[in-house]
Amino acid sequence: MTDVALPPSPAVDATAVRAVADGLSRPRKELPPRFFYDEHGSRLFEEITRLPExxxxxxxxxxxxxxxPVWVAALKPRALIELGAGSAEKTRIVLDAISAAADSSVYVPVDVSAEFLDESAGRIGRDYPSIQVVPVVADFTDAFALPDGLPAPAMHAFLGSTIGNFAPDDAVALLRRVRERMSGGDRFLMGVDLRKDPAVIEAAYNDAAGVTAAFNRNMLRVVNAQAGADFDVDAWEHRASYNAVDHWIEMHLVALREQVVAVPGxxxxxxxxxxxxxxEISAKHDRGSVDAMFAASGLRVDEWTTDDDALYALVLASPVG
Structure with a gap:
């Protein structure tokens, strides 16, 4: 990195510039996953979720x-707060159960992509007339405000194994912020990808159709748009491999040639x-690692269930103290 900063462009996002500068100034360069999710990136990720791998x-x-249906019938939540809601397609299963258990409720989808969030929130609102949809555009990795007057109890949801995108200390910090928003009757619902044969994991992040590769490279387009950078997207290729020591998949963009990238400001x-x-990292967990992560965050696992092949777990937790 040069010592002389280029003049900032008035069109760029100063927060994005700081995030890019911080990540690219590290000895091992990285960019935060928040830059995956413009509208195109969100649609690419939805395509990934339908891939056979x-x-x-x-x-x-x-x-x-x-x-x-079982958990909601027992808990009777009146509000659902979902971090990283995306298209909210799988969330419809939760909303179906909530609408069957309560005459009225509130759904608060939280996502960084405003256009994608507004579109999905509009569809949910039309399809679930008994549920008030109150979208919140925010980066859930930072502090953000929830709407006032949400009915209780609330279910806080973090699906898609997105917790895996956080290193252990960062995951605990995020879960502590969730815990701070919870009252005694609230519950926390989380999806967790489990440790398994690395070949199965690597295939999921290196699909034959190349959708994940396109999703990864799209990050550079988002960085260019938000931070005013001049990455040549075609000068980078996708790579994903499993780190067996840290129990996580790592996604990288690899420079195909020597290059210099300017970031105004x-x-x-x-x-x-x-x-x-x-x-990106995508950490894989087991019951022990989840128990430890929750204990450090002020949460307690109440329900733990996996599929027959133990590929994935669904966890329901309550606040401690």
Missing amino acids: YYLTRTERTLLARWM AGTFSFTAGETIRT
């Missing part, structure tokens, strides 16, 4: 269909051919 979404849907960043930018 990507077992996570269909397995989670099966577990939700089996357990949501932050300077320039040089890359050698073959150098990588880490764009």
Whole structure:
């Protein structure tokens, strides 16, 4: 990185510039997953969830269909707050159970992509007239405000195994923020991808159709749009491999040639051919690691269920203290 910062463009997002500059200034360059999710990136991810190699979404849907009617009937939540809601397609299983158990309720989808969120919230509102939909555009990895006056009890949901995108300390910090929003009668619902044969995991992040590769490279388009950078997207390729020591998949973008990238307001960043930018980790868990993560966050596992092949777990937790 040069010592002289380029003048910022008035069109760029200053927060995005800081995030990009911080990530690219590290000894091992990385970019935060928030940059995956413009409207196009959100649609690419929805396409990924339908791929034959990507077992996570269909397995989670099966577990939700089996357990949501049972758990919701017992808990009777009046509000559903979902972090990283995306298209909210799998969330419909939860909403079906809630609408069957209560005459009226509130759904609060939280997502960073405003256009995608508004579109999905509109569909949910039309399809569930008894549920008030109050979307919140926010990066849920940072502090954000929930709407006032939400009915109780609430179910806080974090589906899609998105917790895997956080290193252990960051995952605990995120879950603590969730815990701070919870009252005694609230519950926390989470999907967790489990540890298994690394070949199965790697196939899910290196699909034959190349959709994940397109999703990964799209991050650079988002960085260009939000931070004013000048990445040549075609000069990078996708790579994903499993780290058996840390129990996570790592996604990288690999430079195909030597290049220099300018970020207005932050300077320039040089890359050698073959150098990588880490764009995502996706940690895989077991019951012990989830219990430890929850205990450090002020949560207690009440229900733990997996599919028959132990690929994936659905967890229901309550606040401690």
